[in-house]
Amino acid sequence: MKDQLMNIETEALIRIENAKNSKDLEEIRIQIFGKKGELTLLLRNMGNVSQEDRPLIGKIANEVREKIQDSLEAKKEIIHREQLEQSLKNESIDVTIPGQFIELGHRHPLMQVKEELENLFLSMGYDVVEGPEIDTVENNFDALNAPEDHPSRDMSDTFYISENILLRTQTSPVQIRIMKSQKPPIRIVSAGRTFRFDDVDDTHSPMFHQMECLVVDKGVTLANLKDSIDKFVKTLFGEDMKTRFRPHNFPFTEPSAEVDVSCLKCMGKGCSACSYTGWSMELLGCGMVHPNVLRNCGIDPEIYSGYAFGMGVDRVTMVKYGISDIRLLFDNDVRFLKQF
Numbered sequence: 001m002k003d004q005l006m007n008i009e010t011e012a013l014i015r016i017e018n019a020k021n022s023k024d025l026e027e028i029r030i031q032i033f034g035k036k037g038e039l040t041l042l043l044r045n046m047g048n049v050s051q052e053d054r055p056l057i058g059k060i061a062n063e064v065r066e067k068i069q070d071s072l073e074a075k076k077e078i079i080h081r082e083q084l085e086q087s088l089k090n091e092s093i094d095v096t097i098p099g100q101f102i103e104l105g106h107r108h109p110l111m112q113v114k115e116e117l118e119n120l121f122l123s124m125g126y127d128v129v130e131g132p133e134i135d136t137v138e139n140n141f142d143a144l145n146a147p148e149d150h151p152s153r154d155m156s157d158t159f160y161i162s163e164n165i166l167l168r169t170q171t172s173p174v175q176i177r178i179m180k181s182q183k184p185p186i187r188i189v190s191a192g193r194t195f196r197f198d199d200v201d202d203t204h205s206p207m208f209h210q211m212e213c214l215v216v217d218k219g220v221t222l223a224n225l226k227d228s229i230d231k232f233v234k235t236l237f238g239e240d241m242k243t244r245f246r247p248h249n250f251p252f253t254e255p256s257a258e259v260d261v262s263c264l265k266c267m268g269k270g271c272s273a274c275s276y277t278g279w280s281m282e283l284l285g286c287g288m289v290h291p292n293v294l295r296n297c298g299i300d301p302e303i304y305s306g307y308a309f310g311m312g313v314d315r316v317t318m319v320k321y322g323i324s325d326i327r328l329l330f331d332n333d334v335r336f337l338k339q340f
């Protein structure tokens with residue numbers, strides 16, 4: 001029995017030594033210690049061992065079991081470490097290889113300024129609304145009190161789709177749509193593309209962007225309009241900015257004015273950019289909503305009054321960034337657009 005035990009031990013240790021992986025080790029363990037394992041079966045025959053030999057055989061059997069178990073554990077540890085090293089070698093990352101650079105773009109400067117303006121008006125309590133770029137002659141001219149013979153109605157100034165449908169020449173038809181569908185108080189701002197039959201030059205493009213504000217409520221006065229524009233200009237360009245109102249004529253407002261702001265380059269001192277006037281010309285158009293416009297939209301001008309002002313988003317963008325040619329905004333030259 002002693003020899004058998006020693007044989008099991010010797011063979012087991014050799015097999016463990018030659019094991020390649022943890023699966024081999026598990027097989028060896030079952031072969032020796034399993035229910036039908038070599039050692040298990042052998043020890044079942046302890047009953048055949050004589051009474052006097054039994055303690056010695058028992059002691060040897062325990063030693064053999066411990067030796068085999070220790071050897072299994074040790075080999076397991078070695079295999080585990082080898083596997084780890086192997087996988088580290090296979091999966092190693094070369095941190096010196098240059099990374100793949102993904103170039104992220106950004107919003108077009110026009111859209112940046114449009115969003116900045118919208119957020120500014122949102123913070124001043126206005127709702128941002130949108131309207132279609134194709135609209136009716138009624139919404140674009142008639143309801144806005146444009147006289148039948150107003151030059152802007154001419155085919156040479158406006159893109160007509162049919163007799164009654166056109167590409168909007170201003171964002172004002174959105175105001176008409178809102179006033180026709182909502183009851184005052186109304187406090188909205190609307191921005192988007194507008195279209196006019198203009199030849200392309202430094203400052204003109206047949207497609208450009210406008211933003212307009214409209215407030216209709218009881219007791220709205222010219223003082224409210226001046227205050228709103230002043231606050232808006234100072235928030236957008238800085239506290240030092242001054243505004244100047246020059247009387248003007250728009251069909252949809254009465255009285256109407258054009259608004260100049262201090263020249264951003266010289267802040268009003270006078271420089272070549274502002275022809276030494278100190279003013280950046282015609283940033284905004286504004287006025288009190290004409291009673292006819294309110295009436296056209298079913299709002300009683302005896303009860304309600306309102307003001308409106310609008311600006312070219314392209315123009316604000318050009319003033320803000322010192323861009324001298326509007327065409328640069330639409331050329332989509334990445335070298336130019338990257339700068340903003």
Ligand SMILES: [Zn+2]
Binds near residue numbers: 263275278
């Ligand atoms: Zn200037």
